[in-house]
Amino acid sequence: MTAVKEEPPRALLAGASRRWVRLLPWGVAFVLCVSLLPTTIHVLSVDYGLNGGIASALAIAQTAPLLLAVVRPLQAWYVIFAADVAGALALLAVDIGQHVWPFPPMEIVGYVGLCLALGLREPRRTLLLVWLATAGANVGLGFVAPNGTSAQNALLTILSGVALLLGGALRERYEAQRRLAEQETISEAERGRRTLLEERARIARELHDVVAHHMSVITVQADTAAYRLDGLPPDVREEFTSIAATARESLGEMRRLLGVLRNEDTHGELAPQPGLARIGQLVEATVRAGVPVEFTPYDADVPEAVGLSAYRIVQEALANVVRHAPGAPTRVSVSESEAEGGARLTVLVVNGPPPQPPAAPLEEGGTGHGLVGMRERVRLVGGTLDVGPLPDGGFRVAAQLPLARKDFM
Template sequence: MTSAEEPTPRALFAGSSSRWIRLLPWAVAFVLCVALLPTTIEVLRNDYGLNAGVASALAVAQTAPLLLAVVHPLRAWCVIFPADVAGALLLLTVDFPAERLWPFPPMEIVGYVGLCLALGLRLPRRTLLSVWLATAAANVGLVFFAPHGTTATSVLLTILGGVAILLSAALRERHEVQRRLVEQETISEAERARRTVLEERARIARELHDVVAHHMSVITVQANTAAYRLDGVTPGMREELTSIAATARESLGEMRRLLSVLRSEETPGELEPQPDLARIAQLVDAMERAGVPVEFTPSDAAVPEAVGLSAYRIVQEALANVVRHAPGAPTRVSLSADDAVLTVLVVNGPPPEPPAAPVEEGGTGHGLVGMRERVRLVGGELDTGPLADGGFRVMARLPVTETENDSEGTA
């Protein structure tokens, strides 16, 4: 058993966020040193009759290392424990009164119990067991040299030292378990958020495949039939159209191979067209049938299919959140567009009185993560947050024209 077994050369409670808790071990060690050092010298010299120099040396060895115990408790024990045993043996060389405690005076017991508390807070179980067994063995051995018959202080030091070690070790392990639980919860939440992002991106990729595949199929058909539908097609033009059709078919095949990686057996492909702005009215009707009063302001603006799909999914998730967290709350869905931006606004008020029990308590915020992925897809902006009256607002601004940043937003 060596001091190298100590896990970390850091002060006890050094990882605490509270400054007072970090200073607590130093304060306790300082108080014990200041109180026990002069007391030990006086008791050993006056009550037991030891030489003043010997008493002072023993007192320093038995109390000063308590300050070291804040950082290196095992090293402190390697000094204090031999000093306590040596003090008991030195007391056998003087004729002290029978009513005095032996082998360990009260102040030595106090200092040793304080040291055991520091040991339990730092050392592993095996080392703690070795320390306690060494203490018990020394106490049992000293009993055979008792100058005035059997004494109970050996048993007292063994019991109190063991209790101090058990209590502090239990406190340390409880704190360690709680710390690990917090770390695991943090990791699990981060993993859930990451998984949600990946699932949403895979879903977006599948939906975009359906959108783009439709356009690529149209290009292929038009390029293949152009020579038969149009007059005056030269051989060069026919060759060019054939090349365009072949390139479109090749691109479509590459997209399908990519999609086979994203799809799984549990995620069958959609066989119907992807939803757009026109389908949002159906969402609103479904919400009203479910008991959620919704005021809907539609827009007949022509937007790209990717933008319409993203707007539909954002409204779908926002309305689902209303049902989950504020059932029955009045809700307003508004779509407005100009030449550059489609604005999607979903605002719900506070739940009615008395409020209905929400479908879900709290929430993970993963629905908002999916919305952000949708907005990033088209290079837009998302603004969400609670309102002063207890409601919630979701506003997305989606560009309806091609910009240089669009590709960066979807990277």
């Protein structure tokens, strides 16, 4: 059994996006350590009259772990808490006069800073235990307090509680924001994936209708060949019968697949799928919506899958013009061109900027289905798609779809 290697602890605020925020805990710890160490030695040895060696040892134990608190605040608290209590007991052996006891001001400053670091790292249960230990130490030291100093015992308890509460609140707020950002990222990725899957399912249903038509034609031709062609040899008749049976079986499998893809609410999709011949109707509807459109049609026969893809691309492009650039002059053209891989159908939809910016968008926040659907359709037939804004403020959609059947079947 292999042991799991423990990852080294991260510094406080190490996940911040800005560099100065990541360096802030180290800077604060360094300033506190550098300023409090000589101050503590001077106050304990000169003002309180503690032995110089003991004062130096206590000062180092009370301040040096502040640097460790940036990475391991709880371990630093163990050292500093013990050193502060030991320092308070050590001061009972000297005459402190009117000075503060049990914790001088510089010890309080260091301890409050340590409690803030604890709040930024440790869970609520640990913070509560730390505060109870601090309060318990203050109560215990109160029983041995010199005359006139008992009123100072509650100061560290109050300030440490405030620092722990503040640090814990900041940590929990940061964690909530981080989880929210992660959830939004996951939701956006899931939304994009769902959009793609929905579009693929829709395309699969439409392609099924196209292929099913051809399979039905094959079945009919194979079944009627014996009646349409005289003098067929028996082996040829048997071959046609086998072709018809295979075609019917394949058609049945495709219909079963369609039953999985479709549901009860999609009866409208049982109608024949549109093609190039119906692009003119799209243009007329767009003109009635107030968008001037110049249309260059293409009347030649193309594979049904290509015609369907061209129709859907023009449909989505014109819908985007109506939504985002109402009234913008638009040009739609469908033409055939020769390319290195063979003949291609070029679909081009270009709109200029709208005559005047709309007072309010027709849709708040698009779903993103349009471009996803365009790209998926073009990909399935082996074509290319180029979309993007124009320098004058318009938009261009250009798709090239291969006309050779072998490119996409």
